[in-house]
Amino acid sequence: MGKPNGWIIYNGNSTHEKFYNLVKWIDTVAHEKGLETELIKNNELVVSMENGKSIIKGKHEGKALPDFVIFWDKDIYLAKHLEKMGLKLYNSASAIEVCDDKALTHQALADNSVPMPKTVIGPKVFYKVSSLENYENIADEIGFPMIIKEAFGSFGQQVYLIQNYDEMIEKVKEIGNKPHLFQEMIESSYGKDVRLHVVGGKVVASMLRTSEVDFRANVSNGGKMHRYTPSEAEKQLAIHASLAVGASFAGVDLLFGPNDEPIVCEVNSNAHMKNIFDCTGIDVTEYIIDFILEDLQNR
Template sequence: MEMNGWIIYNGYLRGSKFLDFAEWLQEAARQKEVTTSIWKNSELLAYLADQKPTLLHVNDHHLPEFVIFTDKDIYLANQLEQMGIRVYNSSDAIRVSDDKILTYQALSSQNLPIPKTVIAPKVFTNDTDVDYAVCQQAIHTLGLPLIMKEAFGSFGEQVYLVHTEVELEKKAKSLQGKAFIFQEFIVSSYGRDMRLHVVGDEVVAAMVRTASDDFRANVTAGGTMQAYQPTDKEIAIAVAATKAIGADFAGVDLLFGTDGNPIICEINSNAHIRNMFDCTKVNVADYIIDYIIDMQKGLFQ
């Protein structure tokens, strides 16, 4: 069965890692005799009029059977879905994953382990006075130190560890107009976490990340990596977390709880895979392509 797909990435982002991810997927597809082409999101302009959704300057006969969407442009992903194209991951999964508040709400609704979290009320402008009563409630509920985390951010950025009430109020002021949360600080996982890469119903690769001088363990922030064999419980939680946001595949970050039990930190619907390969020698792209082949075959049976 011949298959034809697109791999879409964001060409506006700096650095080569985004194209690199797309090229890894394309090479894995080539080895499985699946034809793919790589596109920047800026090369596929969604067009809306009094007709079905379409793309500018793309003939319907040249549309793919599936799309691997490595970007967060959920409007384009949704447009492709409305055109009847299967998108991996779906626009809704990307939307939930990209918004940490929606992520934690989805996880909590499935009774999955997350840090205790207080959602900051929505503020529309950055010139509004801080409601210090909200800060006090967060401290009373979560204690100090605590984490303040913007709803939108990647690579461990937009995450802050605050130690004092003064520091918390100052940070709250700087975040006015942005969506953010207050979150319990898991001290037992300081500078250490695990990344489990889920594809379908299995964890295909895992590593522990450690930072020597930062509470965040992200490799892009200077952390080191070590291959890891997750426990059955960690695997079950990572797979359940991926399903909770509706993703086909994802990088799930787990914290080490004080009682030894894993706690979900974040889920990345378009987690890059080069670091995982460098650490474990497992090419996650192979598993993603195999999964898509199986899913596409199922659509036509």
């Protein structure tokens, strides 16, 4: 039996060099550990349905399918299509879909009794907000200050700190028909959180992020990274959250509750690894590839 071969799928329309550098990093580690992998842009694979079957056309039409796919994109339609064709994806299409949509994330966490900020999913808006009659109920439920998050967003973007009802209504009108949610502000965690990387049900790396200039601690927003040893409660919660969304590996962000109890903020199925490598020297990519190798051997 030859080496397992796989595709590493990434977004072909991304203009950020850091995204390509990340998948190239994964590809390099995979080859070092004995896998035959190929970098594939999502738009190279033409998603097609013909004669009652899901097939792939385009550049890879007629070629042998891989043994597995490392799906480093958020093209959910493509991910589900590949699974319909019988391919094993890391992470699964379902896990990526749930993590990409913050509303679905918190529903999945709630279904599994995972501690998180009080959350209200914003009502569906088709074109623009034309009725404000029920937003007072949301304000009463969450209180101020509150956090409004667009359901789709990365690196702490599309997350807003709201101080009062007028600001809330202004932001709701600005967001318009984009899905969003309302959350209580965990003031005890203002400008700080913990990122834990979970792989195969184990915490393999962690760091503390702090900001002196923003309520968000994301490094992309000016936050600073610090080495951090998580408590057993933090590790178990991160693992629980990862399992709740069905992820084989994930970056789990935890907030500090009023008594320093951990609270889940977000779960990222395609968490970037460079920052935590720069902070700790731990290469999470190696753990991911080792997990995939073991999983393939056990199939």
